[in-house]
Amino acid sequence: MLFQRIVPEPEQPEAFPADYEKIVVKTLHGLEGVLATELENLGAIAVRPLKRAVECRGDKKIIYRICYESRLALRVLVHIHGITAYNEKNLYHAIKEVDWDQYLDVNDSLAIDSVVAGKVFTHSHYVSLLTKDAIVDQFREKYNRRPDVNLDNPTLRINVRINASQCDILLDASGDSLHKRGYRRDSVEAPLNEVLAAGMIALSGWNGETSFADPMCGSGTLAIEAAMVAVKQPPQFFRDVPFGFIKWKNFDKMLWQTVKKDADNQRNKDISIKIVASDINPRARNAASINALAAGLDGVINIEKRAFEQADAPDSSGTLIINPPYDERLRLSEVEVFYKMMGDTFKKNWSGWSAWVITSNKEAMKSVGLRASRRIELINGSLECTYQRFDMYKGKKGHVEDESGAANTEVPSEE
Ligand SMILES: C[S@@+](CC[C@H](N)C(=O)[O-])C[C@H]1O[C@@H](n2cnc3c(N)ncnc32)[C@H](O)[C@@H]1O
Numbered sequence: 001m002l003f004q005r006i007v008p009e010p011e012q013p014e015a016f017p018a019d020y021e022k023i024v025v026k027t028l029h030g031l032e033g034v035l036a037t038e039l040e041n042l043g044a045i046a047v048r049p050l051k052r053a054v055e056c057r058g059d060k061k062i063i064y065r066i067c068y069e070s071r072l073a074l075r076v077l078v079h080i081h082g083i084t085a086y087n088e089k090n091l092y093h094a095i096k097e098v099d100w101d102q103y104l105d106v107n108d109s110l111a112i113d114s115v116v117a118g119k120v121f122t123h124s125h126y127v128s129l130l131t132k133d134a135i136v137d138q139f140r141e142k143y144n145r146r147p148d149v150n151l152d153n154p155t156l157r158i159n160v161r162i163n164a165s166q167c168d169i170l171l172d173a174s175g176d177s178l179h180k181r182g183y184r185r186d187s188v189e190a191p192l193n194e195v196l197a198a199g200m201i202a203l204s205g206w207n208g209e210t211s212f213a214d215p216m217c218g219s220g221t222l223a224i225e226a227a228m229v230a231v232k233q234p235p236q237f238f239r240d241v242p243f244g245f246i247k248w249k250n251f252d253k254m255l256w257q258t259v260k261k262d263a264d265n266q267r268n269k270d271i272s273i274k275i276v277a278s279d280i281n282p283r284a285r286n287a288a289s290i291n292a293l294a295a296g297l298d299g300v301i302n303i304e305k306r307a308f309e310q311a312d313a314p315d316s317s318g319t320l321i322i323n324p325p326y327d328e329r330l331r332l333s334e335v336e337v338f339y340k341m342m343g344d345t346f347k348k349n350w351s352g353w354s355a356w357v358i359t360s361n362k363e364a365m366k367s368v369g370l371r372a373s374r375r376i377e378l379i380n381g382s383l384e385c386t387y388q389r390f391d392m393y394k395g396k397k398g399h400v401e402d403e404s405g406a407a408n409t410e411v412p413s414e415e
Helices: 032-042 060-069 088-097 124-143 193-205 221-230 255-265 282-294 332-349 362-368
Strands: 021-027 047-050 053-058 077-084 109-117 156-164 164-173 211-214 275-279 301-305 316-322 351-359 374-382 383-391
Touching: 032 053, 032 193, 053 060, 060 077, 060 088, 060 255, 077 088, 077 383, 088 164, 088 383, 109 301, 124 156, 193 221, 193 316, 193 351, 193 374, 193 383, 211 221, 221 275, 221 282, 221 316, 275 282, 282 301, 282 383, 332 351, 351 362, 362 383
Parallel strands: 109 156, 211 275, 211 316, 275 301, 316 351
Antiparallel strands: 021 053, 021 077, 047 053, 077 164, 156 164, 351 383, 374 383
């Protein structure tokens, strides 16, 4: 089911200010809850988590704010029309009835993305073609000319979402996906998607006020996303591709400049916490340095070449997030040794810290040898992963309870 509803529809329809649009914000699996909170903080109302998306209401200012300031959104889609269609003819005519002059000029270009679910429409590509035909036929009948299709850089990106006979038409305010922050200039193997990295940080509860470390940093995504939180830098501060809404007919340049200025004014690189990224591989350290510089965060992140087993905690407490090699191709015995090394190092060098580890290798995770106080299911690329939290208490052998209330007897002892 498309955008499956997690929270049921309210029984009474809610009243919204007239200029509040219905917005669907897409994200990654597992980040719906943290995105919902972020959207509320950005001013959205009627926020409801869906599957890999969150629905909300907001005016133009909120739409601009989400595009510029959301760390957890992949795309921001603004609903313009809802149609019931039982066959192709219905769909074609209903789309042709929308006044497309409101959104597009004959000299503009368009691209259409469709997602279909249910038995009425089964081919998304066909729905895109039908939608394009309905729109361009409307223009041809009025002006004897038609807008072109441009899949890479259109004036207007249109989303058609069909679930059984319910068809929703939305406009993509983000343009290119919002995981593109403009700072990834170099990478080593298996970099995290920027939105997933920001989501892992949000799920950890880290808010930029305590120290942060990623001791297997690769190209530095987690440390860069963390540093942006700490210095209150908008995630799109260095975006090098235009937002979709900038090409819309109703674009409000003054409002956009105010939104951008207000967000940019929060940026403050004068922070007292430590943000450390390290990796055993010198290529990773170089890539992380290049990316941190491109993100304007040189001097904020301390980047080192160091093996995790030799890295000391940079502070007496903080949050440590690791995206280690999953290495499902390695022999289990080697993977077990590696994951056991992580658990031993947490105990030995990181007391007072919360450690979070993401991996698709659930068998290997058992070798960490500590009881997780939280487990979250995430998807990294196509890999189903577990993201687990281990609390490294200070002092003598401690006591911690996991989600089920079971006591952890493996809590680290003071060395
Ligand atoms: C999956 S990659 C991390 C990717 C990173 N999150 C990113 O977004 O680019 C895992 C990293 O762990 C590093 N690594 C492996 N063994 C290590 C060790 N013993 N100490 C420190 N880093 C290690 C690798 O060099 C690699 O860069």
